[in-house]
Amino acid sequence: xxxxxxxxxxxxxxxxxxYNDFISEGGKIWxxxxxxxxxxxCVSHMLQLLTAARTTGIRVFYAMHxxxxxxxxxxxxxxxxxxxxxxxxxxxxxxxxxxEFRAEFAPQPGDIVAQEHWCSSGFANTDLDLQLKRHGIQxxxxxxxxxxxxxxxxxxxxxxxxxxVTVAKDATADYSEEFMHAALVTNLPNYASSIVITxxxxxxxxGDRPLAQSSSAMGDAHG
Numbered sequence: 001x002x003x004x005x006x007x008x009x010x011x012x013x014x015x016x017x018x019y020n021d022f023i024s025e026g027g028k029i030w031x032x033x034x035x036x037x038x039x040x041x042c043v044s045h046m047l048q049l050l051t052a053a054r055t056t057g058i059r060v061f062y063a064m065h066x067x068x069x070x071x072x073x074x075x076x077x078x079x080x081x082x083x084x085x086x087x088x089x090x091x092x093x094x095x096x097x098x099x100e101f102r103a104e105f106a107p108q109p110g111d112i113v114a115q116e117h118w119c120s121s122g123f124a125n126t127d128l129d130l131q132l133k134r135h136g137i138q139x140x141x142x143x144x145x146x147x148x149x150x151x152x153x154x155x156x157x158x159x160x161x162x163x164x165v166t167v168a169k170d171a172t173a174d175y176s177e178e179f180m181h182a183a184l185v186t187n188l189p190n191y192a193s194s195i196v197i198t199x200x201x202x203x204x205x206x207g208d209r210p211l212a213q214s215s216s217a218m219g220d221a222h223g
Contacts, residue, residue: 004194004200004203004204006204007139009136010137010138010139011058011137011141012058012061012135012140013050013053013059013143014061014122014140014141014143015046015050015060015061015063015143016063016064016154017092017145018102018105018144018145019102019145020099020100020101021091021092021098022145022146023046023173026097028098032175033174036173036174036175036176037173040170040173042170042171042172043102045143045168045170045171046105047105048171048198049198052201052205053205054108056205056206058141059112059135060108060110060111060112061111061128062113063114063122063123063144063150064116064117065117065150066117066118067093067094067116068091068094069093072087080119082119082120082149083118083119114131117150120152121150121153121156122157123154123157123158124153129161132163137163138163140163140164142154142165142167143168143171144171144172145172145173146172146174146179147179147180147183148174148179148183148187152183155167155191159192165192166192166194166201167184167188167192167194167195167196168201169195169196170198171198172184
C-alpha cells in the first residue's frame, strides 16, 4: 500500500466531467462505460472522494467538458475526431438533463468550476491553472471520466505545469478494461506520483475521522 500524505493547505480534489450523460442511467455515454463503471464502483468512489474532501475542508475543483450548443463547430476549419463525435451525438448538450451535473456532484459554495474544456485536457484553453494557483494548490487528487481521454490528458497537462498528481484508479471508468489498462497501467504511471484506490486516498485525508453522511451515489439522478 502506498504511504500517502496530503497537506490540506495545498491539495485539491479535481473532479472531471460528472455529467449525467456520463454517469447516470439514461445518459448518452453511460451504456458504453457502464460495465467498467459498475465493476469498479466508479460513481460511489467518486462520491466517496467528494465527501471526504468536504469533510476535511479540501477545496473542490471541477474540470467540465464543453457542453454542446448549436453552431459550435459548423464554422471551424479543423475539428478533431473526438469533437466530431460530440457534435454528432450532441453530447452534454447545454440546457438538457444530460448536460447537467449528476445531482450528488453539484458544486457547493466555495467550489471552483473552471471554464469548460473543448477537447480533453481540463487545462487547455481554460482558467483551471490560474484558479488552482490563485488558491495555492500544488497537489491534485483526480477522479472522473473517462480514463484514456479527459483524465489522462488532464493529468499529463497538470504534471507539465508542475502539479503533483494522485489518481484514484477506481474512481474513473472507460469503454473497456483494455482502455483502462492503457491509461492507468501503461501511460499514467509515467506522470502521476500515485495511482491508488479511493480508500487509500480517503484514509490519508480523514485519518480517524468518520466520513460524513451523504446521499447514495447509486441513486438515479433522474429524480
